[in-house]
Amino acid sequence: DAGVIQSPRHEVTEMGQEVTLRCKPISGHDYLFWYRQTMMRGLELLIYFNNNVPIDDSGMPEDRFSAKMPNASFSTLKIQPSEPRDSAVYFCASSHRVDYGYTFGSGTRLTVV
């Protein structure tokens, strides 16, 4: 089991550019979560999916953010256009059942300059 795989590990981009973050959950996990972590705001849930369907996107900061899960083994989080305040570490996590806990990926550190 390779765990939750995120790519890229680091991303540096210029303001206004499109950024796409990728996540491969653990096989068999029905839930997928996208989180953002900053020093100021801590850990924030952006969106989560169950069986590839978005269930709660109330944490998505604004329309510049979008997330998709086209199949059970892949999800993307897209920011277009990116802004410096989007700089953060973005984590993906997956779970078979919420009461079993989550498995997190190693995160993508995004820097928008």
Add this chain to the structure above:
Amino acid sequence: GNSVTQMEGPVTLSEEAFLTINCTYTATGYPSLFWYVQYPGEGLQLLLKATKADDKGSNKGFEATYRKETTSFHLEKGSVQVSDSAVYFCALSDIKLIWGLGTSLAVNP
């Protein structure tokens, strides 16, 4: 709604000291409770969990007991090491995990 409150940090200890990080919760029903650890530059890792009242979760010398009467799930370790320096998060299961704000621990040699 359900919520988790954990003690504010940072907590600074000397090696081999006893550690307690307090966590209390508010919940309807019988959620599972978790402690996660985040080492510098890494993602969150599940440290231990408990699924029902009076259960004790344990891992790597850390322990926490699910106390329904005090709605608490305090994290303890008898003798901390420098390698335990990290941020510790308490969480409970609802439709999704409800997180505490995290407690930073620094252990000095």
